[in-house]
Amino acid sequence: MSKDFEIRSRSRSGISQLMDDLGKAMAGESRMRMLGGGNPAHIPAVQDALRAEMQRILDSPGQFELMVGNYDTPMGNQAFREALCTFFQNEFGWQLTPKHIVICNGSQSAFFALFNLLGGAEQQILLPLVPEYIGYADQGLKKNLFVARRPKIQLEKNQQFKYHVNFAQLEVDSKIGAICTSRPTNPTANVLTDQEIIGLDEVAQAYGIPFIIDNAYGTPFPNIIYTEAQPFWNSNTILSMSLSKFGLPAVRTGILVGDPSIMEAISEMNGVMGLAPGGIGPFLAKDLVISRAITQISSNIIQPFYKERMEAAIDAFYEFFGETTVRVHQPEGAMFLWLWFPDMKIKSYELYELLKKRGVLVVSGHYFFPGLDEDWPHKNQCIRITYSQSLDDVREAMEIIAEVVAENS
Numbered sequence: 001m002s003k004d005f006e007i008r009s010r011s012r013s014g015i016s017q018l019m020d021d022l023g024k025a026m027a028g029e030s031r032m033r034m035l036g037g038g039n040p041a042h043i044p045a046v047q048d049a050l051r052a053e054m055q056r057i058l059d060s061p062g063q064f065e066l067m068v069g070n071y072d073t074p075m076g077n078q079a080f081r082e083a084l085c086t087f088f089q090n091e092f093g094w095q096l097t098p099k100h101i102v103i104c105n106g107s108q109s110a111f112f113a114l115f116n117l118l119g120g121a122e123q124q125i126l127l128p129l130v131p132e133y134i135g136y137a138d139q140g141l142k143k144n145l146f147v148a149r150r151p152k153i154q155l156e157k158n159q160q161f162k163y164h165v166n167f168a169q170l171e172v173d174s175k176i177g178a179i180c181t182s183r184p185t186n187p188t189a190n191v192l193t194d195q196e197i198i199g200l201d202e203v204a205q206a207y208g209i210p211f212i213i214d215n216a217y218g219t220p221f222p223n224i225i226y227t228e229a230q231p232f233w234n235s236n237t238i239l240s241m242s243l244s245k246f247g248l249p250a251v252r253t254g255i256l257v258g259d260p261s262i263m264e265a266i267s268e269m270n271g272v273m274g275l276a277p278g279g280i281g282p283f284l285a286k287d288l289v290i291s292r293a294i295t296q297i298s299s300n301i302i303q304p305f306y307k308e309r310m311e312a313a314i315d316a317f318y319e320f321f322g323e324t325t326v327r328v329h330q331p332e333g334a335m336f337l338w339l340w341f342p343d344m345k346i347k348s349y350e351l352y353e354l355l356k357k358r359g360v361l362v363v364s365g366h367y368f369f370p371g372l373d374e375d376w377p378h379k380n381q382c383i384r385i386t387y388s389q390s391l392d393d394v395r396e397a398m399e400i401i402a403e404v405v406a407e408n409s
Contacts, residue, residue, distance in 0.1 A: 033397040035385040036361035038186060038335070039249060040222075041309070045301045046247040049293070053284050067283040074271035075263070076103020080282035083289040084255065091220060091295075094233050099260040102267050103277045107216055107242045107254035112139045113269040114178075114238065117262070118210060119145045123177030124371075125212075128165050128200055131338070131368035131382070133186045133214065146371030147176070153378075159321070161340065162330045163188060165196045172207050178238075179204045182214035184225055184333025187368050187384035189310075191225060191332040197232050205236050210262070212238045217334040222246040223298035224306050225333035233257060243281050245335075246298065253281030306335050306388070313337055313387035316395040320402035335388045338365070339401070340381055346408045347380040354404050360397045 057063045075081065081098040088094045104110035119125045119140065127136070129151035136146065149170055151163035163185075172179075179200055184191045192200075197213070204211035217224045219231050222245040233239050238258035243251060254277075256266060270277055288294040310331045317328050317337065329338040344351065352364040365382030372379070385401075387394050 031359050033360045033393040033400075034389050035387075035394065035397050036363050037386060039388065040245050040247055040335070041305065041388040043247065043301060043305050046297060049288075049297055050247060050284060053288065056287075057283065063283075067280055070279070071276045072103070072279045072282070074267040074276050076101075076270075076277045077279050077282035077286070080286045080289070083286050084257075087289050087292070088233070088257070092231055092233070094257075096257065097260070100257055100263060102256050102263040102270070103282060104254040104256060104266065104270060105274055105277050106244065106252035107214070107240050108135055109252075109273070110240055110254040110256050110266070111136065111214070113266050113273075114212065114240075114256070114262075115139050115145060115180075116141050117265055117269070118178040118212075120177075122175060124175050126172065126176045126179045127371050128170055128179060128181055129163055130370065130372050131163075131185070131188050131365065132370060133182055134363065134367045136180075137367065137370035144371075148369065148371030150372065150374075150376065155327075156330060159318075159324075159327050160330050161327050163190050165192065165200065167199060167203075170203060172203060172209075176207065176209060178210045178212055180212035180214065182216070183229065184217045186217065186334050187336050187363065187365070188329045188338040189331045189334050189336050190329060190338075191227050191229050194228075194230050194232075201232070201234065201236065210238050210258070211236055212240065214240045216240065216242045217245055220295045221298040223295070223303045224335060225303065226307055226310065227332045229333075235259060238262065243285055246285075246294070246302065248281055248284065251281035251284065252278055253285070309335070309387045309391065309394075310337075312391050313385075313394050313398070316398040319395075320398050326405065335386050337385050337387065339383050339385065340378070341383075341405055341409070342381055343409050344381060344405055348383050349380070351383060351404065351408070354408075355401060358400050358404060360400050362397075362401070 057067060081101045081103065084101055085096045085098050088096050115125055124147045125145055127146055127148040130148040149166060152166045154162045154164055156162055181192060181200060201211050213232065219225055219229060224245060238256060241255040243253040256263060285294065314331060325343050327340040331337060348366055349364040352362055355362055363384040365384060366379050369379045
């Protein structure tokens with residue numbers, strides 16, 4: 001183990017602090033409004049569908065034993081990969097084989113493998129705009145794995161704003177091993193436009209490097225997206241998907257779709273690190289993919305559920321922050337609001353600590369700028385909140401946030 005990695009692995013990362021705070025808050029006796037985590041909501045209709053699928057497996061002779069009693073290959077469950085391959089071919093015309101698909105123990109471990117494979121030695125991973133997912137920040141086995149670019153900020157009406165890729169500042173050199181972005185973006189709820197995705201792909205292809213798209217919240221499943229966005233994949237794309245936000249976070253099932261040579265390398269890493277990915281998630285989801293129920297559930301149940309929550313959260317924002325300088329990023333997808341306090345006198349981490357004492361758990365925005373080392377005040381002026389929990393908690397939390405921000409502005 002390198003000295004640098006040893007030091008960083010023993011230090012406190014944003015993702016580990018977030019998960020630790022969530023666990024402590026859930027175990028504590030005082031009331032905590034849990035607006036910090038990314039755990040999906042327990043949607044009854046989704047859980048009913050998953051329970052029915054589990055019951056079908058239990059009632060089918062030998063299926064339960066296959067699900068829990070056998071290792072899959074390091075590439076993941078073959079039948080599930082074949083089902084996904086057929087699904088993507090039929091839905092989008094993507095020219096895939098099962099060799100283009102590998103299953104991982106959640107997308108977090110998939111990105112650990114991807115980033116260190118493509119950003120090894122002297123290479124880096126380019127994040128074309130930040131804020132970006134908190135879980136990327138500490139994935140590198142070396143220091144400075146990421147290099148990031150500031151976004152263009154477009155001010156919109158009704159105290160909203162939107163981040164865009166600043167292509168004029170998107171410098172790429174021989175040290176860049178891949179470009180990576182998420183769509184929709186955790187934490188900001190930003191959905192890059194189809195034109196931005198095409199533009200990033202053109203840059204990646206021009207430099208002969210892969211283009212990674214983190215699609216954990218995107219289309220076609222779980223489809224937590226409220227604007228127009230076409231699914232995107234080609235032979236230079238590595239698409240990451242997950243069953244977590246479909247309602248199965250505990251089974252830790254990540255899906256990578258990409259060049260077979262890269263997928264084979266990820267498979268080798270699967271074998272070394274964990275023998276094989278878990279099989280329960282693929283077993284539960286396989287027939288949902290074959291029947292296309294996975295897209296019907298996503299579009300007809302999951303997406304409307306979160307859209308309703310988003311609209312209620314936005315209403316609460318305007319109720320308590322209307323007619324102020326506070327802004328909210330356009331809520332285009334995922335399950336978060338990203339609040340910007342340009343006139344706040346304290347930093348976002350200090351706001352996080354004050355709110356925790358008042359029974360509101362959020363995430364400080366400063367964690368979401370991996371690879372951007374420059375001193376930019378905006379990095380300390382934002383927080384992420386989730387609206388996947390109860391509407392009452394979201395509204396009460398928004399009122400408390402407004403009070404604390406007013407006291408410190």
